[in-house]
Amino acid sequence: MAIDFSIALTHLRNRRRQTAVSVMGVALGVGFFVAVSSLMRGSERDFIEKLVDSAPHITVKDEYRQPPLQPVERLYGAGAVSLRSLKPRDEVRGIRNYKAKLEVLSRLDGVAVAPALLGQVILRYGAKDMSATLNGIEPARERLVTQLVDDMIVGALDDLETTANGIIIGRSLAGKLKAGVGDNISVISTAGVVRKMKVVGLFSTGVVAIDEGTVYALIKKAQVLLDRPQTANRLRLRLAEPNGALALAADIEARVGYLAESWQEANEDVLSVLVIRNAIMYSIVGAILVVASFGIFNIISTVVLEKTRDIAILKSMGFNAGDIRRIFLIEGVLVGIAGSVLGWVIGYGMLAGLATIQFKPPGFTEEQGFPLYEGVDQYLIAGGFALLSATLAAYLPARRASALRPVDILRGAA
Amino acid sequence: MTGAAVIEARGVGRVLPGPVPVTLVRDIDMTVREAEFVAVTGPSGSGKSSLLYLLGLLDHPTSGRILLDGEDTTALDERGLADTRLRKIGFVFQFHFLLPEFTVLGNVMVPMRRLGRLSETAMRERAEGLLADFGLADQMTKRPDQVSGGQRQRVAIARALANRPRVILCDEPTGNLDTHSSANVFEIFAGLVHAQGATIVAVTHDLDFAAGTDRRIHLVDGRIVEDGPNRGAPAAAGTVAAS
Known part of the structure; x- marks a missing residue:
């Protein structure tokens, strides 16, 4: 020693x-x-x-990080005359040609992608009205990007495909509406469309805001309900390596032009x-x-x-x-x-x-x-x-x- | 004047700085040769211990030079001085200054372990041999507070010899011992010098001890006033201070 x-x-x-x-x-x-x-x-x-787990790793939204320049601004933006009260050009809401973009993104390594159409709806059952966000989804793709399949506590995601006008709601929401599987509830969209939809399943994520405020239906039904045919306003990606979301989101945003938000950015606060x-x-x-x-x-x-x-x-x-x-x-x-x-x-x-x-x-x-x-x-x-x-x-x-x-x-x- | 010079002081002085500077020693010129047994005497406050600390490289002269084996130590840094002390100088103080946590054997092995030249076994053998030579073979596993004052001082001498130093510097080695133990320590020193050719410089108030040495250097007010062989002792080289 x-x-x-x-x-x-x-x-x-x-x-x-x-x-x-x-x-x-x-x-x-x-x-x-x-x-x-x-x-x-x-x-x-x-x-x-x-x-x-509960949310996609990257969400491509039908929004832009910087609002696009209006045609008149592009032409006369640097002019000597100040232009005021310009009327913005009407844009088609939703992601343009989303199916093609879906295909491109789904070919990326370690990436699963699913489209969604989101819109606000009112659910009415008996005398009770509850507002919620309707998620129009494709079940086959959805199971690859979210944990919805695992969160199902009654029924199955595929029941949306086999039941006409099927809808899946959160357990908390079902409790508040006093509705259960098999019940038909009225769904009223902001476009004024009303449909009777049958509850085919219940899910529980453990997050109250999601369980009370989110419902799922087929994207086609959502397009009808929200009066936005052939449209999706979200492309949701799940990555094999979630920590790579920030870089990939920037890359995707540069390629497709729409806002691509990683889970880190969405939860920055x-x-x-x-x-x-x-x-x-x-x-x-x-x-x-x-x-x-x-x-x-x-x-x-x-x-x-x-x-x-x-x-x-x-x-x-x-x-x-x-x-x-x-x-x-x-x-x-x-x-x-x-x-x-x-x-x-x-x-x-x-x-x-x-x-x-x-x-x-x-x-x-x-x-x-x-x-x-x-x-x-x-x-x-x-x-x-x-x-x-x-x-x-x-x-x-x-x-x-x-x-x-x-x-x-x-x-x-x- | 037969042996080679071991320690040489050339114009050495030491002044403690302060509002009123204090001169500890001044104009010291002396040479200690191999196999010399030198006593440094003088009244209290004459600078005996200060001179010993300077010769032992524990203190720095404010003037002059100290040479050890012909090597000027003035330029050595703290590490170099420590290394020189480790290899060439052994100290014995008035109080034994043994490390209380270590056994008698452990204390003797401390300098050897710091030097690190020998294997653990060889160090142990040398330490045991030294202690046995000083009649402490049965005290090795005891702690310093479990042996007598005379025995502690003998352990301190064994520790000073552990690394086979060129010179042993002693500061009042018998100052804290009874007559019997003092005589015993003196015999050990005399034996080391005359039988083994050791070089010893001992600061002492003990006139009997000083009388038994080969050479006596007497200090007054920090100066050497007398340097020469003891009566009846073999002649040893000495330089009478210029003052």
Whole structure:
């Protein structure tokens, strides 16, 4: 064993109680770091997974990021005369020639694409009216881009094909309408078209806004209901690699001209909240480790004060300033390592305990557990941070120790 | 004047800076040769320990040069000075200054482990041999606070010898010992010099100790006022200070 390490170890061994308190401080910091990080990242992942699973990864909309220039602006935009009150050119609503675009996009690697026609409708059943967004879909393609098939709790997506004027509604909406599978409800579109449609299935995503505000029908029925024949206003894509959505959306937008919105862009505000939440989490847990590092600073400062004579004698024996600094840095690192390892055990135990807790959050029908992230990286981050804190905490007293002049101490001791 | 020069001081002075500068030693010219046993004497505050610290490279002279084995140490940086101390100088202080967490054996092995020239087994064998030579074979596993004052000082001597230094510098090595232990320590030093050819410079107030050495350097107010062989001792080279 190297002499520096050996001396450092004996210093710590001979202050068992102080060392144990310092190690425990670091361990608790690391343990809480792991537990809180696991909860935060688990819930973040769970949230993003739900976000990614419940919605397409890219949605091409019948909108433009920048409104297109009107013909007169194109011709006279840079003219000396200011033109006012221009009447915009009438545009056909929806994605032009959507079937051709659908085919082009469906040929991309790792991409599934489905068309949709969305429009607002009123659902009337008995005396109850509820507004909802009607999604006109192609079931065969829809199952490839959304989790609707998995979310079906009564009936099946294919029932839309086999039942004339079939409609699938959310369980919450069905509850509010007091309608069930087999019931015929009136669907009134903003175009003024009214159709009787038969409920063929119920779905539940767990997201109240979707379960209460979305209904599904065949795209052909939606085109009739919304009076927009041969039209789709959404092309929805699901990617094998969801994280590539941002780049692919930009590429698609450049190719088709319409607004292509990735799931990251659509949920930018939510994702930025997650970033802020993570920053707060790491700050708080980091503060615990900073407090723990004061414990390390304390013990090593004490050792340096107690050991000034030993430092002088070590220097007289031929230890240089670097050796002395290393001895006390090693002490900090040892406390950091011991604290990290113990903290990992504490963190692991806390996660095991949290995993056994089941509760029913508001809006959920079944008991849920904490969404925990169990990756090794959070243990490594916590350990690394603890080690860094411990080393920094040891550095100041170590530097002070290395700067001691043996002759000053020996004169005083004589 | 037979042996080669081990330590040479050339015009060495040391002044502590401050509002009122304090001169610790001045105009020191001396040479210590191989196998010399030198006592540095003088009244309290005469600069004996300061001179020893300068010769041991623990302090820097504000004027003059110190040569070790002919090598000028003035230009050495902190690391170089530490390395020279490690390889060439052994210290014995008035207080044993053993590391309390280590055993007697462990204390003797510390300088060897820092030097790192020998295997663990070889270091252990050398440390055990030294301790056995000083009658401490049965004390090796004890901690410093479990042995007597005289034994601790013998451990400190063994530690100073561990790396086979060119010179052993002692600061009041018997100052904290009873008469019997002092005599014992002196015998060890005398044996090291006369039987093994060691070079020893010892600062001492102990007149009996000083009388037994080969050469005596007497300091007053930071200057060498007398440097010559002890009566009855073999003649040793000495340079009477110019002052």
